[in-house]
Amino acid sequence: MPETMQFDLVSPERKLASGQVRAVQIPGADGDMTAMPDHAPTITTLRPGILVTEGAEGATRYVVTGGFADITPEATSVLAERAYGADAEGRAALEAILAETHDKAASLSGPEKDAMNKVADDLARTIDTIG
């Protein structure tokens, strides 16, 4: 079994990370999952959360707001809607998105409102985790 696999984190406007990693922890829509080399091919959607990669230089944390991940035995590609480093800048960006989400939720009703509120909860939890 190979030690590492190719990992790419891209958002529509730029490429955030690319390189060899041992494992990636992904905030999947149905729960967190960790992808390692030789993982069964999977496509999953993401919920807002923290994405952790374990590479040669240790663990790196990113925040993503949604999108999806394409996992194959050789590589993992995360196509995030928006992605930031898990730092003060990422936190500020997330807070802006959270405010936006609250506004959107207020204007919706029924199941759409519930879905939007869930996104807001996830975002709030992610902001807490960054600290």
Added chain:
Amino acid sequence: MPSLKDLKNRIESVKSTRKITKAMQMVAAAKLRRAQEAAEAARPYADKLADVVNGLAASVADSPTAPKLLTGTGSDQTHLLVVMTSERGLCGGFNSSIVKIARYRAEKLIGEGKTVKILTVGKKGREQLRRDLGEHLVSHVDLSEVKRVSYENAADISKQVLEMYEAGEFDIATIFYNRFESVISQVPTPRQIIPAEVPEDAESNTLYDYEPSEEAILADLLPRAVTTQIFTALLENGASEQGARMTAMDNATRNAGDMIDRLTIEYNRSRQAAITKELIEIISGAEAL
């Protein structure tokens, strides 16, 4: 024959025009670099997304539950043409070339008895299309306030397009934009975005697990793919516009330079002629005495 004063004014005026075109050329060059970088940076995402969509599309294309965005509505009666042009002029044939292929397509479709609806992005294309296809224009997206095209701008356009599609207002959507090849070459390109175009040879060679479910993923993925295609087109268009403007302004600057040379020669000759004439008058006057 223009007087010396006229010529002088004329030269001054061409000189200031040359200064303006030169400045525009340099601004366009700087903007081009930025636009190219933006287009470059967006490419990995677009490529990856296209890969995934193609793989998925090949595996579900035959199933009856495949989403409408993938299979189409089963009709090709109503076409939506999304014509992307710039907000500003003075960029050579940039806008005309897009409008030309869009108009050609529209006229061909109308000739075949199809219904054509046109959504314009950027006011230059709207102005040109309004003349003879005015009754087909259904909507317009104004980007004149936008300094730098972001994914949100593309999302706004795609939301509008998808809402129209959901409401059954068209069957096939095509975007028209200029693909950036190089500073001197931009290729006007039509690209069908709805239903998704899947290359013939695309096949799913791996069996994927889907979380939460295949349908949920496709429902999330396909609108995103439309947005991304629009975003890519906007970025390519942005780079093309600056490239076209740079070339056009470079030509204008050179033409102004040539004109100044010609006018200067004419000015010098006239001045010389005037001096000679005066001399002749003085000498003849002196001889007559």
